[in-house]
Amino acid sequence: MLVQVNFLGEASGCYSGGMQSQSSQSNKARRRKEGLPAITPEAICDAAISLTKEKGLEGWSMRDLAAELDAYVRVIYYHVGDRDAVTSLVIERVLSEVAIPSAASGWRAWFDDLLRGLRDVMRRYPGVAKRFALVGPGGHAARAIAETGISLLREAGFGELSVPAFSLLLEQTCQFVAQEDDRDALPSLRKSAASEYAACAGVPGGMGDLSKSVAHATTSESSLRRYYDDSFDFFLRTVLDGLEVRLSNMRG
Incomplete structure (x- = not known):
């Protein structure tokens, strides 16, 4: 399967054989039967945005995204493309x-x-x-x-x-x-660094001034x-x- 995606998230592609089409139709029928919303590029972007808020852009996988959508990974490839294509949609949405x-x-x-x-x-x-x-x-x-x-x-x-x-x-x-x-x-590392700066707050000169500033900021x-x-x-x-x-x- 070859899929091309533009910056608007519109997908076009060429598919070999009828198996993919049959699988897609079967999945659509299952979703209708179970009352699930249709899978679209917008729905995929919505789910990716939700995961990005929760885990960060690099904190989720295509499997995580598929699970969020209650769909198969291949469905995401069918509608949008690979991980980079989904990321482009996320950045587009964020900038909007x-x-x-x-x-x-x-x-x-x-x-x-x-x-x-x-x-x-x-x-x-x-x-x-x-x-x-x-x-x-x-x-x-x-x-x-x-x-x-x-x-x-x-x-x-x-x-x-x-x-x-x-x-x-x-x-x-x-x-x-x-x-x-x-x-x-890195909350634990920040806490450790703050303790080190606090210990230097009484040192005279520039280091002491910097340490006071950081120690105050991390209270x-x-x-x-x-x-x-x-x-x-x-x-x-x-x-x-x-x-x-x-x-x-x-x-x-």
């Missing part, structure tokens, strides 16, 4: 939840709003940010974001640096979120969340400040 700000506010305010919203959405789906940062979202998934963002940078005067600036902002935001996801997946889950939020705010403002200085130098 990101609100694209109005371009009227200018490039800096636009990226500030977009990237904060992107972080909020991706934090709900562990592992998506790492995949995005490593291999990108795919051409269709980021089209609306890329078209507006790069156009705003060009209009602002970044010229040939518009694409590198856009890539820097998106990739580094995703890297930041990926680190948050990884930290959340509770809410304080840790505030620490992450403050760190992201500092990161984003600093990168935007740097691009603004670069733009000013280019103009003058």
